[in-house]
Amino acid sequence: MPKTLLVFPPGWSPVGPYLALPVLKSYLQEVEQYKVDIIDLNVEFYDDLLSYRHVEECCKRYRESKDSFSSNVQLTIELIQKSALNVDEAKDIFRSKRYFNLKERQYAENIFRNALYIINHVSYGVKYTFNSIDLPYDYYSTPEIMKSLADTLHNPFISFYEIAFLKRIQREKIEFIGISVSGCFQLISAVTLAKLIKEECPSVKHVSLGGNYITRLADDCMKEWHPFFEYIDSIMMYDGEEPLARLLEALDSGDDNLDCVPNLCHAKGGKIYKNHRIEQTFINDTVPDFDGFALSKYFMPELILPVYSSRQCFNHCAFCTIPGATGGCYRKMPISRVFEIMCRLNEKYGTRVFSFVDETFEGKRMEQLADEINASGKTFFWHGETRFSPTLSTDVFNKIYQSGCRQIQFGLESYNQRVLDLMKKNTRVDWIDRNIHDCLNAGIPVHLFFMIGFPTETKEEALNTLAYTENVLNYSKQVCGVPYSTRGFTNFGLVMGSDVWNHPDKYGVSVMPKSQYEDLRLEVDYVSGTGLTLHSMRIR
Template structure:
């Protein structure tokens, strides 16, 4: 059998995503050799950022301007006076941008990446170029890392069925037909797997599935990824999605995909495929119980076939995993633990072997641990092995502000190549820490951030504003921990990402909303694929008040945080920190 795995737009352009290389490595380990994998997101971006494509855009903008000049209707929306004004503005900007877009792309892939002003200017040019392209599909807006379909809801199956057929507002229909569909079909795969792991991939991913099924109805298409893992119950009530794909693989996909391949080659008994959701004879079936992998037996990710030279960075940064799941998993707000149902830890020695192999095979020392948080004892053993073997890796990872995260372990991590640690701070107010069930204390946060800075390990903090019952004063206490802490925010590589609390579908808080001060939960009936809810609270800030405070917190933190590159991209920030450390003069 021939398998084609596809990662659709849009994801961050600095580095590949881990899902397809993990599946590819597993399939090849089990004898399925005809596996191809493509990151269509980065291939598409590379093509859009070319003079050749720009010439085509210019012709279409001119045609659009002439059409709208004669027939523009209304003040806003597609085909309106506003649309015409945007197209005219884009035509005015075009000569400036067309001469600079390919040099901007080259800058991000070369030595100019490390010149902060050139880096900023290049990202600005790319964003303005994508904004220009977007005017053809107004009011849709494309950015490097996202897309906004302003006329449609991503969380309504009815809207999704419309937008994936909307030739005027969905640019991916043009992109895929012109650039990708022919090459996918020319490979004559027996199965196409599409990984949808972010909301920005929902419309592009489903559009691609529709085009593939319409071009070749007999070709088996399956969708995987964390988005639909969180929508298992919803999929039972959305039969229209099964017109676009034969089935969905939810939770972990390695064994499920392998068994699906085996069934397609044999008896086609889909009841044997773990974690599969499929429609048969008009009935939607969910294969349970859900299966979790023995990660000790999983191979290293296989990036063969990925266009590693197309990412917008001068060096390759590879995602890896040391564990799956969260060893803590009590945080009341967190739905991430759903992706991996239980915590499992890889062997440190095997992980070190995998890292050494990938370093040599893909010629890079840079790695990005995607674990929800590294556990302390296995991390200590891994760092001992990395130090003993002198692998000279450079990496970043996520951890918790555990009281047992000692300065000694941090020093071992630094010596093993850890350049930055990502922490979920969420709040610095102790009442809120306890209420969120974070399991951490203010004194641990202070000590660990100070230890990291003293040892030369950069720090990232995630912050949540507006968790139920939080007051404005409590939110500002968290803000002030960052804003008034010059030792922290002046440390090289520091980043901080505030976000507004979202009541997510599978978060632990949903098991007892009343206990968390939530009085009422609402969801528009049309949003049958909603990943979150509207709500009312009994005390603390209302959602509207929280949004206002969030804007204030975001603005104040932005004043003391270096947005580019550190708040923009963990991978870019890792490369900047590595460069800064390599240029520090050694002691005499």
């Protein structure tokens, strides 16, 4: 079997590990008996970026780039640099119980702000935050991305890979590299890595991309040929377990014909071919294997491990496309197995905190998990996302709180029944009121996701949703004594593959022609006949 390494590239938040590669590794090793290594280069990148060595170098470059200052400005700059050079202490605070001391946490946060201020000022248009790495190239434009791949001044991944990673591939004679691309900010780093591997690592015979985001790009934006295939050999679409196993099997046999590998997008003779698609009906219930990830480097005081109890989503909201990139039907694990996986991870890695990454963690199944945890006497803490439901009650939320649940995320989307019905949310406003009331009174903070500007939504309806979410936060803090409830909203975006995209007439929408320049943009412009427009969504 090819010597295999799976990589999570930079461009993601470094607060905790992403689940995809540990799940693939456990499946390949336990079910298929293939040895696989994994590495999280994202957290390695941030650990190096926010290191004394790098910050000191950036401070020196910052001083050399400035000629003269007023005495006040000079003093301010010196104080910022002095603070930034304590970056290793700030990391120690974030990775220890010192984080829970408010003064120490604020001290560390200030150091990180100052360090990023200095780093961003000498990074030639690259902007770093804890949620993204934004290069001065358009992530939605193939020509821009291709241009970035050799730009050593504006593409920091080139030097990072050459110093920190390529030597490992060469030394270990890795033969297969799989790169997970789950968001747009990972795209340039992923293709940069593929290019460098092709140029400098002759042992590697095959480079494949996989992940939710690259699946959607391959589905909707890659038709006949794409320049990425100058440096990659394939894209694994949808769930990766079986396609990756069959791909490794084909490569091991020396078969250059990859037409038999399901869900694979690959190139031959200057054309792209998308193999037969299999709809997954099984759920991978192996225990995720995080060995290979530097678990001590995540920027959190206690290790939080992601887990899931189901795949796909049983609802089909009109605006959503993410489950479509998973493939297959909604399927779920027995809750007893979910609890067993949590116990196994606790035993192996010492973690007590779990983040459920299900598209929707059903309320009834949350209650079943709570029963398992409460009966065991174990001290676990967890959070997850669910839907409003008439089956959730005060007693259920009390049990869930007792089991260690410390946040529930709800896809509110709108507080208007007409808009909810149009969105195909299958939610009632009275369920929303009752669930939030009972959840907060049980002591569980909520996070409310919602959007503004769904087709035909009026300004009054949008304001009603905004007012409702503000009232929830006030009620949470002032009445229930739960100060940690939050909300987050975005403007509605028309995404390729959604029901609105597929049936625009049903929603009173006219889709605008897509820019040829931004050929990789999944969100498209549109005109709505009624309701808010793209320009009127900035509601204060």
